[in-house]
């Protein structure tokens with residue numbers, strides 16, 4: 001299904017897919033960070049062969065018998081080869097064990113329904129059990145309308161799990177990619193101890209069109225882009241894609257010796 | 273025949289039945305009473321049918337009825353010595369949410385709720401009950417305060433959703449809602465939330481992570497507005513009635529799905545016809561619920577709260 005000569009959705013330049021892969025799907029012309037498949041994201045983030053997926057077989061049902069949802073699920077599964085819009089599991093980053101959550105916007109815009117919410121919740125619960133940090137690569141259109149209120153409740157469910165993980169003194173790094181909006185922004189995506197975003201990623205709660213209609217005025221240049229949010233104090237850092245693995249390693253290293261219930265004793269750092 | 277007519281006829285029937293009961297003497301009573309009973313049962317059934325037969329669209333309209341009681345009205349009827357507190361101590365006071373403390377039946381409580389306006393002017397000031405991040409942060413500040421002083425929290429939910437605007441996004445609308453869900457999931461005091469009108473998406477949930485969630489009969493609770501859903505699905509927002517049906521946003525469906533814990537009946541004609549009657553029904557439910565929740569050890573309560581949301585969702589594992 002790979003397009004050999006894809007067009008940049010931002011500047012319109014066309015590139016050989018091979019060249020784009022070499023650039024980690026960052027447009028060499030305009031620096032736009034294309035959306036990634038979960039497989040590619042894992043490939044460029046975790047140590048080779050270290051990823052062990054959990055809940056791989058979990059699938060959506062159609063709890064409300066919502067118009068055309070069933071067909072949508074089937075066609076998304078066929079096109080993407082995925083069972084759902086998020087992949088979770090344990091992995092290592094530069095030999096540091098972590099729990100990984102990777103959303104895949106190719107699957108119904110990685111909207112959060114019951115399966116996405118359940119898998120993310122289980123990932124945090126696994127991290128609590130194994131005392132591991134969680135790294136979540138977020139990217140989503142928001143709540144999955146087709147599962148109605150059940151989708152809304154996934155926001156409460158995932159946020160509760162993040163809280164429990166946090167109360168154990170464990171680290172959670174959220175990485176926001178283009179686009180992260182709606183109910184995902186208003187739950188686990190914005191609950192990281194550290195929140196990183198890729199350059200130019202669109203991040204927000206309400207969609208730009210809804211806002212424009214409500215306030216009846218043009219939105220400012222760069223509105224809801226990562227750089228705009230950094231300026232407004234809503235992000236810890238913007239990190240270009242080729243630097244993310246290194247940045248995560250750096251943060252993980254600093255947290256490695258942290259055990260909440262251990263008193264802060266200078267001796268444990270080998271100083272006299 | 274319209275609903276109003278049926279309502280009138282039912283009233284008439286009830287009156288006649290009562291008259292009959294008074295008229296019959298003791299000898300006839302034995303034989304006639306069962307017949308009257310049966311007629312009464314039929315009348316009750318009709319009444320239930322009548323209210324059940326509200327179309328999804330009609331329920332949406334009722335939930336948004338401009339004369340419905342608002343949080344301030346409920347506070348007036350239910351809370352003694354209420355004192356309102358303002359502001360998030362960060363940026364501003366968001367009038368789309370009101371909050372404060374007082375006594376409910378002698379128990380000190382914290383009360384928080386969305387506030388729609390009565391007039392256009394009031395509504396503009398209050399953004400039609402759509403809060404900015406500051407509204408949710410004010411609510412959380414008051415909830416943390418309630419936790420500190422061991423006060424149960426009563427939340428009234430009535431909002432089209434979180435306010436979609438430039439300032440709201442600049443100041444972290446998503447973060448504000450997320451942080452409320454996160455903190456409320458482990459807040460060490462009982463929380464009761466009541467949907468009194470529109471339960472609009474994340475803006476509603478930001479006051480809705482609770483030990484018990486109730487809905488009034490003519491209210492809705494939804495991940496997206498029926499209009500928004502219709503325009504995405506069919507590119508036609510006028511099909512909001514179909515969307516309302518597909519989304520299953522009415523109290524009966526939500527009770528069946530395990531999302532809410534109970535339905536509070538509205539007075540005849542709806543809450544907008546009888547504010548005090550509505551407040552009294554809410555009072556009864558609050559008394560029973562507080563009596564129950566305030567018995568639990570706080571750790572048990574938090575475990576229950578976590579598990580309540582933990583099991584929400586449907587999926588299969590092949």
Ligand SMILES: [Zn+2]
Nearest residue numbers: 008011027030
């Ligand atoms: Zn480009």
